[in-house]
Amino acid sequence: MTLLLLAASIAILLLLRVPVAFAFLGPSLVYMLIDGQSSGMSLRQVAAAAQSFPLLAVPLFIFLGALANHAGIADRLFNFAMALLARVRGSLGYVTVGVSVGFSWMSGSAVADSAALGKVQIPTMVRNGYSRRFATGISSTSSLIAPVMPPSIPAVIFAGLAATSTGALFAAAVVPALLVAVGLCVVVWLMLKREPNVSRETFDLATLISTSKGILLPILTPVIILGGILGGLFTPTEAAGVAVAYVLLIALIGRSLTWRGLLSAIRETVMTTGAIMIIVAAAALLGYILARERLPQMLTEQLLSLTESPTVFLLLVMLLMLVLGTVIDATAVLVLVVPVLLPIAQQYGIDPIALGVVLILSLMIGLLTPPVGTVLFVTAAVSDTKVGEVFKGALPFLAPIVIVTVLAVLFPDAVLYLPEVLGL
Structure with a gap:
């Protein structure tokens, strides 16, 4: 009865559009x-x-993404990709996906990706004959690669909560993220048949060479991050700190970052980190209450009586995350469900890394679905488009993410292959 009252109180507050952190914190304090x-x-x-050392990586990776944005690295990646694929019909669709993959190695955040790239990609596509619905759809959906591809902020949060290896989770997420990118390119190819006005650009070798010079140093950033972590040279937190110092150094030497841009990056980092950490703290108190009420044990008993199949359990988890992700921020969902679901997954013999990949993939879809849909609102704002139009444009492109998530559920051993090969 107590849990029902607690859940009802939180649901009512969320329906009243109370911020997630306070919707969790208020009823939890009353319970205590x-x-x-x-x-x-x-x-x-x-x-x-x-007070978690692994979570210290979160503000550092956020700062890294903000620095990359204000230093113009996203624009450089976009210009290089445009020059490289100039002869391909509908190249801007593929460029959008490719740049999102490249920028995701530094940002780790879908919101940062959609804000930094959308304001460049969408107007460029519209000017070149693409429909606004197509442009906003592919731009918003490709930004979802960032929270999956390392350095993924949700992965850092999950690893801290589950007390598992961040490096192993990073490695496990690489293949699913690349599969999402490939799937998006396939959908772009299919959708371009309905975009008759797009045309090929003229390939210019001089432009390709000049634009490639601007990305030579920045593309070493993911090498520093993943190479340092997977090579055992750095912890994820240390790798984030080294990457920030590297990007800051090349930006200042190249004079691509102004003092105003640096202050803006710091301000964005402080605001985003504050929002994430207050959610983490509030959800942790709610998680403590759920543990006191023995919710994990009750769910374990119910699920084990319902099915003995790990695959069915992961499918149920996926469906639950799809629902929760539409109404609650992904960070809050992770902090809330990981302490509950992890012991149950262990009862089914599911590796925590496989569980983490399924959770992250499932929750990312919620970033593009109403009523929360943070990326929806960001894309609508930067493109001056109605939220409903952005959602309609994104719907066809969500299919590859759903398919990859189902594949991760059906073949968890494939998800674990790369971490095993790397000995993580």
């Missing part, structure tokens, strides 16, 4: 008081959630 728990216990639970 009614249950006779001291306010000190509540504060300890909230503070302990934020």
Whole structure:
């Protein structure tokens, strides 16, 4: 009965559009008081959630993405890709996917990707004969590669919550992220048949050479991050710090980052980190309450009585994440469900890394679905398009992400192949 009242209170607050952190925190504090728990216990639970060394990588990776954006690295990647694929019909569709893959190695955030790239990609596509629905659809959906491809911020959060290897989770996510990119390119090819006005550009070798010079140093950033982590040279937090120092150095030497841009990057980092950490702290207190109420044990008993198949369990998890991701921020869902689902997954013999990949892939779809759909609103804002039009444009491109998520559910051993090969 207590859990039902708690869930009802949170649901009502969310329906009233109360911010997720406070929708979790308010009912949780009331529960603690009614249950006779001291306010000190509540504060300890909230503070302990934020005092995590692995989570220190989160603001560093956010800062890395903000620096890359303000230093014009996204624009350089876009210009290079345009020059490289100039002769291909509908090249801007493929360029959008490719640039999202390249920028994702530095941003780790779909919102950062959609904000940084959408304001360049969408107007360029519209000017070159693409429909606005196609342009906003592919731009918004390709940004979902960023939270899957390392350095993924959701992966850092999951690894910290599950006490598992961030490097292994990074490695496991590479193949699914690349499969999503390939799937998006296939959909672009199919959709271009309905875009009769697009045309090929003129290939110019001089333009290709000049644009390639601008990306030579920035593309070493993912080498530093993944090479350092997978090679055992850095922890993820240390790799993030080194990558930030590297990007800052090349930006200042190349004079591509102004002091105003640096201050804007710092401000964006502080605001985004604050929003994430208050959600993490509030959801941690709610997670403590759910553990006290023995929710993980009750769910384990119910699921084990329902099915003994790990695949069926992962399918149920996927469906649950698809639903929760539409109404609650992905960070809040991760902090809330990982302590509950992880023990159940272990009962089914599912590796935490495989569970993490399925959770992240499933939750990313929620970034493009109403009513929360953060990426929907960002893309609509940067392209001056109605949210409904962006969603309609994105719908066909969501299919590859759903398919890759189902494949991760059906073949978890394939997800674990790369970490095993690398000995992680």
